[in-house]
Amino acid sequence: MLTKHPHATGLPGPKVAIIGAGAAGLMAARILTASGLSVTLIDKSRGLGGRLATRRVESFAFDHGCPSVHVSDPADLALMADLTAAGTAVAESEGKYLGLPGMSSLLKPLAEGLDLHRGVRIAGVRREPAGWYLRPDTADDAEMGPFDWLLVAAPAPQAADLLAGYPDVSTQISKAVMAPRWTLMVVPDGDLNQESERIQFEDEVLDFAIRNDTKPGRGGPESWVVHARQDWSGANLEISSDSARDRLLAGFRAHIPQGYPRYVTAHRWRFAEVASPLGGPYVIDPDLRLMAGGDWCLGPLVTDALASGRAMAAQVLAFSEPALR
C-alpha cells in the first residue's frame, strides 16, 4: 500500500491518538504509522470509513452515505490506484471511484496494521502534563493514554463538543457549517423500469436517487438510495425515522409508481455534508499538541477530508522530526 518510512521500525517517537476513522482520520493514521509513529485510531462505529458507508440487510446492500468519490488531485489518484490494486476500489469512469464491494470498503487497506479500536465512543478528553487522556463512554473500557498528540477527525459539531474544554480550538471548529440529509433505502417489489441509474428530481422533498445493485461489484435485487433535499432534511431533522421513511417513500412513489416495497428504511445523517468550510486544512493548538480536521476544514468532498488528514499528519511529522532523527 503506502511506502514505509525508514523510521517505521518501532523506534520511539511521539504517541498519537486519532478520534475518527473516516477518510481524514484513516489518511492521517496511515501516514503517521508508515512514518514510524505509534498511532491509536478510535471510532465509535463498528465499521470503518465514517460517511463512506454501506448498510447491509439480508441480501441487500446500500451505499447510504457518500455514493461515489471524484478525484483529480495527483495524491488522490495515486491513492485510488493503490486501492484499486488492493481490490477495494474500482473506477466507474475517469476520476470517479467506488468502493468494493461497498463504499465502506474503499479505504479499508489504509487500516491494515493499525492499532484500531472500533465501537468505542470517546466521551471526554483531557490534557495532563504527561499528555492526552481519552475517556470511552462505556464503563468496561479503561481510559486511554497518555498520548503526545490528539487529532480529532470527527464532523465539526462533534469535534467542537468533544473539545468544549479547549475553547480556543472549539470556537474555531464551530465556524464550519454542516448540513444534514435524510436518505431512504428502497428495494422495490418489482422492476422500476428506469432507463437511468441516477434520477434527479424537481421536488420540494427529494433531491436525487441512485440505483445501487447495478454499481460495479454489487448485484442482488434492484435497490435504490434516495437522497432528500438538504433544506427539507434540515427542516425535518427531528421527525422520527418512520415519519421520514413514509414521507420520502410517498415522494418517491409519486415520481415512480410502484407497489409497496419489499424493504424500505430511512437514515438521518445529522452532519452529512459541509455547507460552509473553515478555509484551512485543520485547527491546531501547538502548545497542547492538539489538532482537529476533516472535510469541514476544506469543502464538502471526500477529497477534502483526505487533504485535511494528510495536512494533519504532515504537521505532526514536522513537530516530531527531532524525535525521529
Ligand SMILES: Cc1cc2nc3c(=O)[nH]c(=O)nc-3n(C[C@H](O)[C@H](O)[C@H](O)COP(=O)(O)OP(=O)(O)OC[C@H]3O[C@@H](n4cnc5c(N)ncnc54)[C@H](O)[C@@H]3O)c2cc1C
Ligand atoms: C448522504 C451523503 C452524500 C455524500 N455525497 C458525497 C459525494 O457525492 N461526494 C463526496 O466526495 N462526498 C460526499 N459526501 C461527503 C463525504 O462522505 C465526506 O466528505 C467524507 O466522508 C468525510 O470524511 P471525514 O473523515 O471528514 O468524516 P467522517 O467520515 O464523518 O468520519 C468521522 C468519524 O468520526 C467518528 N466519531 C465521531 N465522534 C466520535 C467520538 N466521540 N468517538 C469516536 N469516534 C467518533 C465517526 O463515527 C466517524 O466514523 C456525502 C456524505 C453523505 C452523508
